Amino acid sequence: MTVKITTMKFAVSAALLLASLPTAALSDEIPDNLKGSGELVTTTGGGGAFDDARKKAWFEPFTRDTGIKVVIVPTDNAKLMTSVKVGQPEADLTFVSGGEVPSWINRGFVDKINYSYFSKETLAGIPEEARSEYSFRSNSYSVVPTYSTTKYPQGTKHPENWVDIYDVAKFPGKRALPNCGNTLYGGLLEGALLGDGVPPEKLYPLDFDRAFAKLKQIAPNVGRWWGWDEGGLAPQSLIDGEADMGSAWNGRILSLQKQGAPVALSWDQSLLQYDDWVVVKGSPNQENVAKFLAYIARPEAQAAFAEAIPYGVVNRDAYKLLPKELAENLPGAPSIAPKQITQDYAWWSEARPDGKTNLDYAVERCQAELAK
Incomplete structure (x- = not known):
């Protein structure tokens, strides 16, 4: 990455x-x-x-x-x-x-x-x-499904939720997704599980095995892995053509839209x-x-x-x-609230039997799994 x-x-x-x-x-x-x-x-x-x-x-x-x-x-x-x-x-x-x-x-x-x-x-x-x-x-703020309006002009079918973002057959092209260091703030695992069809009401506790299996599946189609301190790179990858769709923070997308940039977002399944x-x-x-x-x-x-x-x-x-x-x-x-899923910070901070939090475990496993 x-x-x-x-x-x-x-x-x-x-x-x-x-x-x-x-x-x-x-x-x-x-x-x-x-x-x-x-x-x-x-x-x-x-x-x-x-x-x-x-x-x-x-x-x-x-x-x-x-x-x-x-x-x-x-x-x-x-x-x-x-x-x-x-x-x-x-x-x-x-x-x-x-x-x-x-x-x-x-x-x-x-x-x-x-x-x-x-x-x-x-x-x-x-x-x-x-x-x-x-x-x-x-x-x-929210992590939202986002896409390039150059690739998907207004009026054409475009990705609307995480299921679409992770469906490479229906929507071929490169993705921009959070990297391992941005597991929590980027909603990396939540997006993967929702993209794999997990209903929002059954999202937590997160199924790590299922999430990482989905991430490994999508990895060859990722053109940009963006970090927590690189929020601008998520929409920029859509503008530069490195990616056609993916995830980003809503403020970045809406601010660039205001300037006329060819980017758009969907609130469907966005992570609050x-x-x-x-x-x-x-x-x-x-x-x-x-x-x-x-x-x-x-x-x-x-x-x-x-x-x-x-x-x-x-x-x-x-x-x-x-x-x-x-x-x-x-x-x-x-x-918008009815379309959103509030990130469960309490679950992420819970300690596992070895004393590590769910977040500690997720980041370590992400770095090991996606580096293979």
Whole structure:
């Protein structure tokens, strides 16, 4: 699974994405209890359009409206954890995949979320599962079946779900699929099992034998294996002709569509995923962190983020502030949710008899199986 870098002809332009972004709430609309001074330190989100959206929708308006500076440091979880162990946390706030939260809690790397700065109206719009004791939902996104509209122009038959993506007789051509290092975030095994005909309601616990048998079967038809930090390569492979179909994160596809790129997606059997904010254990600016989370949880800030990049909102009241077309085309939106499958992070983090998690086992086996 070697990675070949391609020219990003349709690289996401922050200016294009954010030009029409609505201005977040004006200063006089911000409750006095959210204003302050000093700073908070948070980690990056992997760069590109995602970080551009966070800066424009959340970080910059928060500083403007509250007087609290947001300092961004590179994401390095190993380094961050080490800094916590020695009592000198290098960040106050970070966000991780919902599947990693239990591990961060169990290893003592996070403090409780302070919800005292959230207004009653804000809390009322947020589902309870999105605001737990040690984590607060950042955003949701999806791994979706995707395809090239050059290969499958509008009006022609195209792949619609994972069964189609894995059916090389019905849809010949190269695929773009997650690599072994992206087993969890790329939904590699879930896609393989759904592609092999497993009903969504019987997906978990995953059948490893069946999943890897299907992956070995499809491997000769894969033109691109993409990693968790190479999300742009999934749609780019469709643009460059390395692949005709496959999987990608919805935000990447929709953002490129907005620029006129020849890519499309289907929500059918898409895998719903989410990231959570966590407060770093012992960090010095936790009051400012609490104010920041309360600020971005408001419907206005949630809507601004969704307009910047098409990821799902946490506050349900944000849907009322979004254009109808966008509100109906976000992961987890009422019109899409029935077609989606929520990734079972709890199952992935379960320990096996040897002490390894299901994810540890899956990654090791993937590297051994697909290397053959």
